[in-house]
Amino acid sequence: MTRPLAPALRLLAASTALALIAACSPAAETPAGQHGDHGAAGHGAAADTGASQAPAVVPGGSAQLGTLAITAARIRPPPGGRDVTAGYLTLTNTGTGPDRLVSATSAAAASIELHAHIHEGGMMKMEQVPAIDVPAGGTVALEPGGLHLMLFGVKPDVLAAGPVPVTLTFEQGGPVEVAFSVIEP
């Protein structure tokens, strides 16, 4: 879903934010554990149970788009009954020019937004961002507690069936389909 946002990160317009916050509330409303459900663990903010340190090699799907490598592509299995979850991946740009991830789509989700976490007034909140920059020679990790894909209207049966094809579109490189593993990130 694309909305005309200003270049700088900014909060969503109020009406949209209400819907978004409702959809994202387990992660959007810290402090951790506030609701007693999967809570902040849903975004890995604070309540992970021992596996929170990123291993040297993160499992997940991968793809190559020109000089852009996509690795560790994974979607967190949505906790019971929910239709919102997050996706993570690592982008490595070995080229000489910058690129930007501008959108993501999948048949397994009604919509996918690009999100960032921000700290505001002691709370961790999520906000939609218009793009994710991948500088020349740089690596950007979308991971719990940081940048991520936010999947809305996910279809649990599709996720349960295994790797989920997601089309990532880059400003320079264009679209590429990546099979996202459905695993705890």
Ligand SMILES: [Cu+2]
């Ligand atoms: Cu989010």
